[in-house]
Amino acid sequence: MTNVIEVLQKRNFIDQLSDKQLKEIVNKPISCYVGFDPTADSLHIGHLVGVMALSWLKKHGHKAYALIGGATGRIGDPSGKSLERPFLDDKIILKNISSIRTFLEKVLGKDIQVVNNNNWFEKIKFTDFLRDIGKYFRIGPMLAKESVKLRMESQEGMSFTEFSYQILQSYDFYHLYKHSNITLQIGGSDQWGNITAGIELIRKLTHKTVYGMTFSLLTRADGKKFGKTESGAVWLDEKKLSYFDFYQYLIRVLDTDVIKLLKMLTFLSLEDINDIENQMRAPSYKPNTAQKILAKEVTEFIHGKEGLEIAQNVTNAAKPGSDSTLDYDTLKQISKDMPNINVTFSDIIGKKYTDIACQIGLTSSKSEALRLVKNSGAYLNNKKVIDPSIIISEKDLINDTFLLFGAGKKKRILVTIEKK
Template sequence: MGRSVIRSLSVAARESRNVVEVLSSRGLLGHTSNREKIVEAAKSPMKVYCGFDPTADSLHLGNYLGLVALKWFQVCGHEVFCLIGGSTARIGDPSGKSGERPIMSAQSIERNSIRIEQSIKRILGRSVKVVNNLDWVGNLSFLDFLDTIGRNSRVGSMLNRESVRSRLESPTGLSFAEFSYQLLQAYDYAHLHETYGVTLQIGGSDQLGNMQAGVDLAKKLKPEGETLHTLTFPLLTTADGKKYGKTERGAVWLEADRLSPYSFYQYLIQAQDADVTNLLRKLTMLPEESISKAQEELLEAPFSAQRLLAETLTRDLHGEDGLASSLRATDVLKPGSRLDRSQISAELLLSLTSDLPVVTVKRKVLLEISLKSVLLMLKLGKRSGLEQLLRDGHGYINNERLEAGDRRISEDDLLEGQVMLVGAGKKKKGLVRVKDEPGPQ
C-alpha cells in the first residue's frame, strides 16, 4: 500500500473513528476482554502487540490477518509491536493441533526468525517494533521460571482452557512442554507491559486462553499496575466455515520464494463469490465504498471483485513488479494464450518453476530429441495419446503451435538459451530448463 494512501487512511481514521470501530466494521473484531474499556483506552495512543512463532521461514495468509489488524492500529495513531517466538517455537502451541509439533533445531528457528522479521518490516514499515521472546526467556532458569511464572499460575485455570482440554481428551495427549506454552506466552505479555508499556494483546480467536493467561499473570506480578486488555480477530474461513488459506500444496505463503506471486494471485482470483467481499474487507485496506461497489458489480461483471482482491493483495505483498509479473504469467499460461515467444521472457518462465511441471535436460541431449520426448518427460500425456495429439497439430513450443506432426528441438526454441515452454494442447503446459555441462558437449 502506497504511503499516500496510508497517510490519508490515517487522517480519516483518527478524525472520524476509533480503531475498535474500524476493526469491527472490517470483520476483524472477535472477543474482547472489555470492549468499552478498550474503546476508551484507544482514544489515546496505545501500545499493542501480536505474536508470531517462527515455525516456518515465511508467514502465511492466516498470519496476515494479524498484520492487517496491526496496520489499522498504526493508521489510527497507535504504536505496534510484533513478537517473534524464538523460544516458544521450540515448544509449539497446542492450540488447534491434534498432536505435538515436530522439534525444530535452534538454527532453523533463528533462520526463520530473521526472515519473518524482514517480512514484517516490509509489510508494516520501519515504525514497527519487532522483539523476540528468546531475549528474555532464553536466559530464564527453570527455578526462576517456577518462582516467577509457575508460582503465580493456577493449574485449575490452565486445565480449563479449550486448547488444553481438547488435547487431554485426544489419543496423543499433551506433553508437559506444550502444557507450559501458555505460561511462556503469558510471560511475554507481562514482560512487554513491564518493559515497553504494552497494554493490549491481539491475536486469533484460538489464542484467547493464552492471552487471558497473560493478563492474569501480569496482574499478579504487578497488582497495582495498569489494566491490560485482549482483543481477538476471527480466523480466516470460507462462507461454509472451512479454514481459508490452504492449497493442495499447503499454506498460502507470503514470501515469493515459497509461493510465487503468480500462484498467490491465482489462489485469490479463484475465491468464491460468497467469500470475496469478506476477504476484501478483512485482508485489504480498501475503502468500504470500493468494496461495496465491487460486490454490486459481481452480478454484471463476474470475477471483477476477485480481480480486485487478487491485484490489491499481490501488489501489497509483492509490489508493482510482482503484480506485473503475475498478470504477465496469467496471460502466458491461460489456455489458448495467443502470446508468442516474442512476448515471453526467459526470466518470466524461470519464475514459474514452482507452478508448472519442470524437467531439466542436458543441452546436448535436448537437441537430439523431439517435442514428443519432452512431453513424455514432463508426463503431460501417454505416448499414444501424444502421438495423436501431435499429428492433429496440437503441440506447442513457447505458445507457438506446430501445424502437424513432431519435430526435434532446436537451439532456436530456447529463450535466451535457457528455457522453453511446451504444451500438449491448450491447457497442459510445462517447462524445460537446460543444463550446461563443463567441457565439450
C-alpha cells in the same frame, strides 16, 4: 482519529474483545502486539491477518510491536494442533527469526518494533520462574482451555512442554506491559485462552487492566482453512512462493469467499467493497473481476509494485489462448516465477503431448491428459491442443529452449529443454 475498533468491526475482522471498554481506550494512542512463532523461515497467508491488524493499528496512530517467539518457538503452540510440533534446531530458529524480521520490516515499515522473547526468557532461571510466575496459574483453568481439552481427549495427548506454553505466552504479555507499556495483545481466535491467561496474570501481578482482541481465522465458506495448495502453504516470502503463484492463489479464490477476504486482507474502503459485491450480482458482471482486485491489492501490499507487475506480466504471458508473444526473453523472465521443469531434448522431442503432460505433472495420469485434450482444456505454447495423438516436435520449441504447457485456464508448467 477514527476509532480502529469500530473500523475493524465493520469489516467483520474482530472475533472477540476482552472488554467493551477497549473501544473507548483506543480513542487515545496505545501500544499493542501480535506474536509470531518462527516455525518456518517465512510467514504464510494465515499470518497475514495478524500483519493487517498491526497495520490498521499503526494507521490509526497506535504503536505496533511484533513479537517473534525465539523462546516459545522452541516449544510450539499447541493451539489448533492435533500433534506435537517437531522441535527445531536453534540455528534454524535464528535463521527463521532473521527472515521473519526482515519481512515484517519490509511490509510494516522500519518503525515497527520487533522483539524476540528469547531475550528475556534466556535470563530467567527455571526454578525462579516456577516460584514467581507459576504459582499464579491453577491447573483447573489451564485444563479447561479449549486447545488443551482437545489434545487431552486425543490419542496423542499433550506433553508438559506444550502444556506450559500458555504460561510462557502469558509472561510475554506481562513483560511487554511492564517494560514497554503494551496494553493490548492481538491474536487469532485460537489464541483466546492464551491471551486471557496473560490478562489475568497481569491483573494478579500489578492490579492493572490490560486488553485482548482476537480476529477471525481465515476460513473458506465450507469451513476449511485458507492457505494450502497442492504444493504446500501459501508463503509470504517470494523465495518460497513466487509472485506469480501467490497472485494466482488469490485469483482462484471462490466468489463465496472473495468479499470476506477483501474486507480482511485489503485496505479498500467498505464503500468500494460493497460496490464490488453489488457488481457481482449484476448480469453484466465479468467473472473473476473481484478476485483480480483482491490479488492486486494483497500482492502489492506483500510484494510491492515490482512484485505485482511481475505477477501480472507472467499471468498475461502464460494465459492459455493469450495473444501475448511467447519469445525467449519473456519466457526467461517468467521461468523464475511460475512452475517449471528441466528435461533433456531426447526425453520430450518425438513424444506424445499426453505422455509428456503426465510426465511433467500437468496431469496425474495419461488418461486424465487424454480427457483434457478431448475437453478442449489442453494447451501448448498458449495454443489449444485438439489432437490427442499430437507429437512434440523440434519446431514447437521456442528459441530451441522452452515449451509452455497449460491445463484449463489456470494451470501452467514451463518446460526448459537442456541443451543437446
